[in-house]
Amino acid sequence: MSVTAAMGFRAIGLAAGIKASGKPDVALIVNDGPKDAAAAVFTGNRFPAAPVLWSRQAVSDGAARAVIVNSGGANACTGPQGFADAHEMAEHTAAQLQEAGSDIGAGDVLVCSTGLIGELLPMDMVRSGIDAAVASINADGGQAAAEAIMTTDTVPKVSVRQGDGYVLGGMAKGAGMLAPGLATMLVFITTDAEVDSAQLDAALRYATSKTFDRIDSDGCMSTNDTVIAMANGASGVRPNAGDFTAVLTEVCADLARQLIADAEGASKDIAITVHAATSEDEAVEAARAISRSNLLKCAIHGEDPNWGRVLSALGTTAAAFKSDQVDVAINGVTVCRGGGVGDDRNLVDMSGRDVHIDVYLNAGEAEATIWTNDLTADYVHENSAYST
Amino acid sequence: MSVTAAMGFRAIGLAAGIKASGKPDVALIVNDGPKDAAAAVFTGNRFPAAPVLWSRQAVSDGAARAVIVNSGGANACTGPQGFADAHEMAEHTAAQLQEAGSDIGAGDVLVCSTGLIGELLPMDMVRSGIDAAVASINADGGQAAAEAIMTTDTVPKVSVRQGDGYVLGGMAKGAGMLAPGLATMLVFITTDAEVDSAQLDAALRYATSKTFDRIDSDGCMSTNDTVIAMANGASGVRPNAGDFTAVLTEVCADLARQLIADAEGASKDIAITVHAATSEDEAVEAARAISRSNLLKCAIHGEDPNWGRVLSALGTTAAAFKSDQVDVAINGVTVCRGGGVGDDRNLVDMSGRDVHIDVYLNAGEAEATIWTNDLTADYVHENSAYST
Numbered sequence: 061m062s063v064t065a066a067m068g069f070r071a072i073g074l075a076a077g078i079k080a081s082g083k084p085d086v087a088l089i090v091n092d093g094p095k096d097a098a099a100a101v102f103t104g105n106r107f108p109a110a111p112v113l114w115s116r117q118a119v120s121d122g123a124a125r126a127v128i129v130n131s132g133g134a135n136a137c138t139g140p141q142g143f144a145d146a147h148e149m150a151e152h153t154a155a156q157l158q159e160a161g162s163d164i165g166a167g168d169v170l171v172c173s174t175g176l177i178g179e180l181l182p183m184d185m186v187r188s189g190i191d192a193a194v195a196s197i198n199a200d201g202g203q204a205a206a207e208a209i210m211t212t213d214t215v216p217k218v219s220v221r222q223g224d225g226y227v228l229g230g231m232a233k234g235a236g237m238l239a240p241g242l243a244t245m246l247v248f249i250t251t252d253a254e255v256d257s258a259q260l261d262a263a264l265r266y267a268t269s270k271t272f273d274r275i276d277s278d279g280c281m282s283t284n285d286t287v288i289a290m291a292n293g294a295s296g297v298r299p300n301a302g303d304f305t306a307v308l309t310e311v312c313a314d315l316a317r318q319l320i321a322d323a324e325g326a327s328k329d330i331a332i333t334v335h336a337a338t339s340e341d342e343a344v345e346a347a348r349a350i351s352r353s354n355l356l357k358c359a360i361h362g363e364d365p366n367w368g369r370v371l372s373a374l375g376t377t378a379a380a381f382k383s384d385q386v387d388v389a390i391n392g393v394t395v396c397r398g399g400g401v402g403d404d405r406n407l408v409d410m411s412g413r414d415v416h417i418d419v420y421l422n423a424g425e426a427e428a429t430i431w432t433n434d435l436t437a438d439y440v441h442e443n444s445a446y447s448t
Numbered sequence: 449m450s451v452t453a454a455m456g457f458r459a460i461g462l463a464a465g466i467k468a469s470g471k472p473d474v475a476l477i478v479n480d481g482p483k484d485a486a487a488a489v490f491t492g493n494r495f496p497a498a499p500v501l502w503s504r505q506a507v508s509d510g511a512a513r514a515v516i517v518n519s520g521g522a523n524a525c526t527g528p529q530g531f532a533d534a535h536e537m538a539e540h541t542a543a544q545l546q547e548a549g550s551d552i553g554a555g556d557v558l559v560c561s562t563g564l565i566g567e568l569l570p571m572d573m574v575r576s577g578i579d580a581a582v583a584s585i586n587a588d589g590g591q592a593a594a595e596a597i598m599t600t601d602t603v604p605k606v607s608v609r610q611g612d613g614y615v616l617g618g619m620a621k622g623a624g625m626l627a628p629g630l631a632t633m634l635v636f637i638t639t640d641a642e643v644d645s646a647q648l649d650a651a652l653r654y655a656t657s658k659t660f661d662r663i664d665s666d667g668c669m670s671t672n673d674t675v676i677a678m679a680n681g682a683s684g685v686r687p688n689a690g691d692f693t694a695v696l697t698e699v700c701a702d703l704a705r706q707l708i709a710d711a712e713g714a715s716k717d718i719a720i721t722v723h724a725a726t727s728e729d730e731a732v733e734a735a736r737a738i739s740r741s742n743l744l745k746c747a748i749h750g751e752d753p754n755w756g757r758v759l760s761a762l763g764t765t766a767a768a769f770k771s772d773q774v775d776v777a778i779n780g781v782t783v784c785r786g787g788g789v790g791d792d793r794n795l796v797d798m799s800g801r802d803v804h805i806d807v808y809l810n811a812g813e814a815e816a817t818i819w820t821n822d823l824t825a826d827y828v829h830e831n832s833a834y835s836t
Contacts, residue, residue: 105763107771107787137759139772139788177756178789283760354742354823362832368565371525372671375493383495384527399495400527401566435742437825444750 062202062218065229066252068092068294072201073208076189078132078175078182084208085132086189088197089248090157091125095293096168098124099261101268103285109136110146111171112284118150118170119288122257125168127248127288128153128190131211131233133181135173136283145181146171152187156194172246172286174211174233206231209246212442217318223307225297226253232315245272247287247315254293255304263305264289271312274344275320275431276351287312320431325438328360330415331431334379338424342379346419347430349377357435363410367396370417381421389418450590450606453617454640456480456682460589461596464577466520466563466570472596474577475517476585477636478545483681484556486512487649489656491673497524498534499559500672506538506558507676510645513556515636515676516541516578519599519621521569523561524671533569534559540575544582560634560674562599562621594619597634600830605706611695613685614641620703633660635675635703642681643692651693652677659700662732663708663819664739675700708819713826716748718803719819722767726812730767734807735818737765745823751798755784758805769809777806 064071071089078085100119102112118124128149135142150169157164173181206216210233217232234245255263268287289308299307320329332350337343350356353373359366367388374386388396393408395401415434433439452459459477466473488507490500506512516537523530538557545552561569594604598621605620622633643651656675677696687695708717720738725731738744741761747754755776762774776784781796783789803822821827 105760106765106769107759107763134756137756137784137788139786142788177754177760178784180789283756283763354827358828358830358832361828364832366565368522368525368671371495372493372565375495375671377494381494396525396566398527400525400530401568435828437828439742440746440749440823440825440828442746444746444752 061220062206062229062231063089063248063250064199064202065220066227066250066294068252068292069250070197070199070201071205072193072197073204073206074189074192074196076192077185078130078189084204085130086193087129087205087208088153088193089127089205089250090197091250091290091292093292095254095291096123096125097255097257097260097291098122099257099264099289100170101264101287103282105283107137107283109134109173109284110138110142111135111173112286113143114146114150115170115172115286118167123168124170124290125164126153126157127170127172129172129209129246130181130186130189131174131209133173133175133179134177134284135181136177138178138180141180145183148183149186149190152190156190160194170288174209174246174284177283202229202231209233212324214322217315217322219311219314221307221311223253223299224303226251226295226299228307228311230311230315232319234319245282245285245319247272249289249308249311251291252294253291253304254296254298255291259301260289260291263301263308266305267309267312270309271316274429275316276348317431320433323433324442325436326433327413327436328415328434329413329431330360330417330433331429332417333427333429334419334421335427336424337421337426338380340426340428343426343428344430346374346377346379346421347428349373350417350419351430351432354435360415361434361436365390365395365405365408365410370419371396371399374419379421380423385422387420387422391416449608450594450617450619451477451636451638452587452590453608454615454638454682456640456680457638458585458587458589459593460581460585461592461594462577462580462584464580465573466518466577472592473518473520474581475593475596476541476581477515477593477638478585479513479678479680481680483642483679484511484513485643485645485648485679486510486676487645487652488558488674488676489652491670493671495525495671497522497561497672498526498530499523499561500674501531502534502538503558503560503674506555510649511556512558512678513552514541514545515558515560517560517597517634518569518574518577519562519597521561521563521567522565522672523569524565526566526568529568533571536571537574537578540578544578548582558676560672562597562634562672565671590617590619597621600712602710605703605710607699607702609695609699611641611687612691614639614683614687616695616699618699618703620707622707633670633673633707635660637677637696637699639679640682641679641692642684642686643679647689648677648679651696654693655697655700658697659704662817663704664736705819708821711821712830713824714821715801715824716803716822717801717819718748718805718821719817720805721815721817722807722809723815724812725809725814726768728814728816731814731816732818734762734765734767734809735816737761738805738807739818739820742823748803749822749824753778753783753793753796753798758807759784759787762807767809768811773810775808775810779804
């Protein structure tokens with residue numbers, strides 16, 4: 061299902077030899093129309109990878125008809141040769157699709173890469189992979205595509221929602237470097253709804269701001285983050301903007317939760333909600349600061365309801381609150397009341413995977429949630445050995 | 449030596465039973481004059497511990513004659529009772545010193561605590577510890593005091609420097625939560641130089657801004673950070689302000705390096721220097737962002753010269769640079785040149801404990817260094833089990 065759940069999209073994923081493991085590493089999505097509206101959101105990192113530079117330019121006209129993706133190499137910090145390679149991935153994909161009877165131009169092909177930074181792609185393998193992908197792409201290839209974009213992911217992430225007469229489907233990869241302003245994360249969403257590119261762009265920006273921007277696995281921002289949405293109008297249904305945005309946000313929220321649940325080495329999924337803030341921005345700032353405390357993340361790993369580490373992190377922010385009016389509940393037990401000792405910490409049950417930290421600033425009426433993970437020895441091991 | 453290296457200071461450290469381990473947990477420093485100039489710098493955390501609130505007020509007149517310190521409990525987030533306890537520590541210390549013949553008032557006694565947040569101190573033990581400390585304090589007690597302020601530290605940290613006719617000595621504790629705007633860190637420095645409190649304050653602020661403010665072990669800021677300096681003029685020497693500041697900065701730098709070297713679970717000490725920035729502030733911002741990348745810290749632990757993670761972190765900052773003009777050297781090998789692949793990464797020898805990361809922004813002439821550590825499974829273990 062995934063990106064082929066909506067009518068008029070084909071996809072495929074396969075192994076081209078880019079990954080030493082021999083696992084799938086090339087994915088292709090093609091939009092067969094009739095329309096070609098597209099929107100995308102990219103990393104805010106100031107070292108954007110070559111495919112980000114290409115795709116940002118290619119999608120700027122609000123149209124796209126295909127996406128070529130490789131895992132096994134990020135094509136980031138690779139200089140002019142890296143950009144030439146990203147460009148060639150688009151050109152070669154368009155040329156092969158044309159040979160197969162399509163009229164897609166290179167300017168309508170978006171490119172994404174994920175993997176290790178600082179190494180050139182093995183372009184021979186990439187080209188062969190594109191050839192094979194064009195030869196085998198089909199209307200049921202969504203699941204194969206979702207598998208081919210994985211790196212350290214342990215499971216593919218897909219989501220499908222039914223709108224009022226149309227379908228939205230998506231896939232995502234990412235299991236580390238998940239952070240603000242997006243994360244090492246590639247997300248592809250397709251729909252057969254008829255929405256123009258301006259509406260699609262607005263809906264996508266809203267949805268990402270409430271979902272992917274609010275997961276923060278390890279505070280690290282990637283050079284390659286990309287979220288792409290394509291709408292082909294194949295259903296003939298032109299949805300109400302509010303309804304469409306809501307369904308898109310649901311798909312994004314579902315994928316975001318799957319990303320956090322598969323974060324590298326994590327044993328706990330932590331939802332940090334800051335309540336009663338004076339603004340949503342301040343609630344986000346406070347929740348994000350708490351989510352980045354390594355000491356707190358270690359404590360949660362040890363199933364220790366260490367509210368002192370929550371306050372320590374909160375105390376570094378500029379959010380409006382009075383230090384003697386802050387309450388903290390962990391899994392429903394108010395362990396900190398008025399900035400001091402609250403209910404018995406031994407009442408907190410942290411044996412499950414889900415941990416809820418609720419912080420009440422008692423300063424206003426806004427709230428926001430950031431999702432993060434615990435910090436574990438497995439995270440250290442996985443990220444110590446990643447490139448070796 | 450430590451805080452008793454300078455003439456006219458006495459100190460002691462002993463076990464009062466506050467720590468379950470039975471290790472030393474109360475330290476006392478007394479300044480026997482003739483002068484009583486004092487200056488202090490405190491945490492910027494918005495949940496300052498009770499002893500921070502007390503000491504900030506007590507030192508505001510630029511004078512202090514004693515410092516009472518306990519480990520085994522931070523007396524932070526303990527509300528009005530916590531403040532009453534910090535106050536009582538000062539009152540009880542002054543009363544005991546008066547009984548022993550001194551004329552020290554409670555307003556001249558500074559108070560510091562370190563340990564777990566959110567628990568009241570066992571005041572019976574604290575009082576007995578103060579009694580015993582006053583009874584046994586002596587001119588050679590600096591080393592005992594340095595041992596009594598330890599928490600997860602594995603070694604005491606002391607430093608002594610000889611000025612031109614005067615002596616500066618200090619001790620420090622801290623092995624985690626080391627972060628900007630100071631860190632869970634208590635530092636005590638004494639000198640027999642004759643400097644007034646305004647000069648001492650200026651020198652201390654300069655020294656901490658260049659030393660303790662530039663170590664960042666894990667990005668976490670404590671509620672209890674305090675650096676206290678006391679000058680009694682016992683040497684009769686009135687040093688030149690520049691010379692005094694330089695010697696004080698040396699002592700602070702020495703103690704800061706010892707803190708990083710003893711950071712929880714660390715196996716590598718990492719010096720991150722950002723060169724050729726447009727301002728020192730931007731160099732600090734960039735170096736700090738790099739120092740906080742968990743992914744980079746894991747890579748260093750794995751002896752992997754992963755310069756992509758350096759650039760990813762740098763790319764989240766607002767420092768002035770062009771992405772194709774940044775060079776990165778790790779232990780002297782320029783592994784990244786012009787934002788892309790540089791010399792062979794296999795040439796980098798990372799087998800030693802010290803790792804130097806040099807980032808050249810090639811945008812200006814300022815530079816700054818932040819010292820940090822790698823992220824290890826031991827860090828996770830130590831901080832998962834700390835309060836249980």
